[in-house]
Amino acid sequence: MIIDKTKTRWGKARPWLLFMGLPLILPVLLVFFVPTAFSEDMKEVYIAVTYFLMSVICYTAVNLAYHSMLPRFSLTSEDRCSVSAVRSVFSMMATLVVATITPSIIGKFGGFNSQSAWTTTVLLHSYVL
Known part of the structure; x- marks a missing residue:
């Protein structure tokens, strides 16, 4: 609305x-x-x-x-369905990439128990994505 x-x-x-x-x-x-x-x-x-x-x-x-x-x-439902499907596929691929590389990035910046590692990783993801 x-x-x-x-x-x-x-x-x-x-x-x-x-x-x-x-x-x-x-x-x-x-x-x-x-x-x-x-x-x-x-x-x-x-x-x-x-x-x-x-x-x-x-x-x-x-x-x-x-x-x-x-x-x-688009005015056609076929185009909207295609665009939506492509968006979903790329969204899942991006999620998989981020979930795969995040532990390595956090490890390089100090490990999972380091507050600065998490903050730096989120800043990096925000900048890149």
Whole structure:
């Protein structure tokens, strides 16, 4: 509904991709940068809040805008199905690549117990992806 009511010179969905992409990076970084000074209970609250901000607010805004462009892409359902299938295949391939290389990257930056290794890896993924 919000995307449908958006009226800009860039269209309906593109502004949401452009202007919510950058705000998405901050909560992604915050999810993987848990302050060590927090108690265990505060860490759990921190993780819940930052994960909610990342996934429910920012990622949803970007993902809905992305998927709302599909019906505007073509008038034929065959074209939309093809584009959707190709997107799904490449999405799965990207997920597999990221899941495969992430442990090596974290290992090179200090290991799984190193906060800086996780932060550096997320920054690297954010920059590359």
